[in-house]
Amino acid sequence: TITKIVARQIFDSRGKPTVEVDLTTGQGMFRAAVPSGKSTGIHEACELRDGDKSMYQGAGVLTVVKNVNEILAPAMLGMDVTKQAEIDQKMIELDGTDNKGKLGANGILAVSMAACRAGAAARGVPLYQHIADLAGNPRPVLPVPSFNVINGGVHAGNALAPQEFMILPVGASGFEEAMRMGTETYHTLRSIIQNKYGLNAVNVGDEGGFAPPIDTFEAALDLLTEAIAAAGYTGKIKIGMDPASSEFFRESGEYDLNFKAATNNGSGRRTSAEMVELYKQLVAKYDVIFIEDPLSEDDWAGFADITRELGSQYEIIGDDLLCTNPKRIQRAIESKACNALLLKVNQIGTISESIKAVQLAKSAGWGVLTSHRSGETADDFIADLSVGLSTGHIKSGAPARSERVNKYNQLIRIEQELGSKAVYAGDNWRFISIS
Numbered sequence: 001t002i003t004k005i006v007a008r009q010i011f012d013s014r015g016k017p018t019v020e021v022d023l024t025t026g027q028g029m030f031r032a033a034v035p036s037g038k039s040t041g042i043h044e045a046c047e048l049r050d051g052d053k054s055m056y057q058g059a060g061v062l063t064v065v066k067n068v069n070e071i072l073a074p075a076m077l078g079m080d081v082t083k084q085a086e087i088d089q090k091m092i093e094l095d096g097t098d099n100k101g102k103l104g105a106n107g108i109l110a111v112s113m114a115a116c117r118a119g120a121a122a123r124g125v126p127l128y129q130h131i132a133d134l135a136g137n138p139r140p141v142l143p144v145p146s147f148n149v150i151n152g153g154v155h156a157g158n159a160l161a162p163q164e165f166m167i168l169p170v171g172a173s174g175f176e177e178a179m180r181m182g183t184e185t186y187h188t189l190r191s192i193i194q195n196k197y198g199l200n201a202v203n204v205g206d207e208g209g210f211a212p213p214i215d216t217f218e219a220a221l222d223l224l225t226e227a228i229a230a231a232g233y234t235g236k237i238k239i240g241m242d243p244a245s246s247e248f249f250r251e252s253g254e255y256d257l258n259f260k261a262a263t264n265n266g267s268g269r270r271t272s273a274e275m276v277e278l279y280k281q282l283v284a285k286y287d288v289i290f291i292e293d294p295l296s297e298d299d300w301a302g303f304a305d306i307t308r309e310l311g312s313q314y315e316i317i318g319d320d321l322l323c324t325n326p327k328r329i330q331r332a333i334e335s336k337a338c339n340a341l342l343l344k345v346n347q348i349g350t351i352s353e354s355i356k357a358v359q360l361a362k363s364a365g366w367g368v369l370t371s372h373r374s375g376e377t378a379d380d381f382i383a384d385l386s387v388g389l390s391t392g393h394i395k396s397g398a399p400a401r402s403e404r405v406n407k408y409n410q411l412i413r414i415e416q417e418l419g420s421k422a423v424y425a426g427d428n429w430r431f432i433s434i435s
């Protein structure tokens with residue numbers, strides 16, 4: 001049972017304040033820290049910030065720390081950490097709002113994650129196994145890593161509008177080999193970019209991917225195709241992309257592919273239908289397997305169009321569209337707006353609700369991609385989460401920078417621990433049942 005909960009303000013990979021919690025039980029102390037997004041969805045649970053402009057440009061989380069220490073902590077003493085649903089329900093009730101805006105989803109999530117770790121220890125099982133048991137998943141599976149090797153959008157200081165270009169070693173025989181293929185291709189890509197664009201083109205963005213001076217989807221996809229071939233992995237490494245298009249959707253109802261250009265003459269404006277047309281051309285030309293947020297977070301009609309056009313062959317993933325929220329997932333299932341869920345625990349704020357979101361998505365035959373945020377910490381919880389929920393793939397940025405790589409490194413440990421029982425998703429990354 002919980003004997004103590006202490007929260008504090010720490011700093012994320014962008015140097016912004018975030019919340020860390022130490023939760024103590026008879027088994028010891030269990031720590032968790034929450035990440036923070038930049039291209040956030042407007043329907044996400046509330047990441048509460050102090051708003052005191054005299055400190056941290058208003059981004060402090062001292063109010064949340066106080067809420068955990070003075071409201072959540074005393075109310076949760078004595079609770080059984082193996083009962084995750086009860087713990088999360090208690091916090092949802094103490095908060096009392098729809099979006100966890102009173103106490104802060106960032107505080108609630110830190111407690112939820114720490115309690116989950118404590119629950120695993122109380123049961124004497126690894127975290128991924130505990131999560132699998134909470135979800136009723138009989139077969140934990142190691143995910144295919146989705147390495148974000150070219151950064152654009154609001155994550156990088158180049159003019160590239162789409163945010164993420166990822167490589168997925170689906171043809172690897174196991175996770176460790178996937179790391180070899182991914183890192184070799186990342187370093188090959190570095191040389192190619194340096195030869196083409198010069199030395200300062202290999203600086204990296206928020207998620208550790210290169211941020212070369214390019215400004216089109218095609219230029220990024222050409223670079224990836226060349227790097228994959230030069231590394232010797234054509235056909236074994238596939239491409240995923242996250243344009244994060246809510247960031248360049250304008251009030252006029254158009255998408256602006258020049259939104260970061262120094263001078264914008266309006267030539268990058270596209271309608272929703274023109275964006276769908278562009279994606280159709282891209283997937284026909286390049287070895288792409290998924291597109292995340294191809295359209296803006298409330299462009300339900302555009303999402304339904306692209307899912308109808310491309311959904312049978314390609315994964316259309318809802319990130320900002322769904323915000324890991326079971327209500328929005330239900331609407332997307334009914335309206336056939338996408339066919340896969342991006343799983344970000346801090347978009348919804350508890351582990352129980354995250355599990356529910358995955359169960360709902362999988363019950364509709366969807367894929368699930370576990371995800372970090374662009375602002376990360378040393379917490380590697382999502383590695384175990386991806387295995388426990390058999391999400392088939394995980395994105396944690398480039399295979400570089402410790403806050404990105406520590407998730408991948410945890411997956412190496414899990415694969416080693418499982419030994420001959422380890423199953424790598426590989427070609428089955430898209431549809432893995434958990435019931």
Ligand code: PGA
Pocket residue numbers: 036037038039040041163242244319371372373374375
């Ligand atoms: P964010 O971006 O963490 O900055 O929101 C990640 C994503 O869009 O997938």
Ligand code: ZN
Pocket residue numbers: 242244292293319320342
């Ligand atoms: Zn996204």
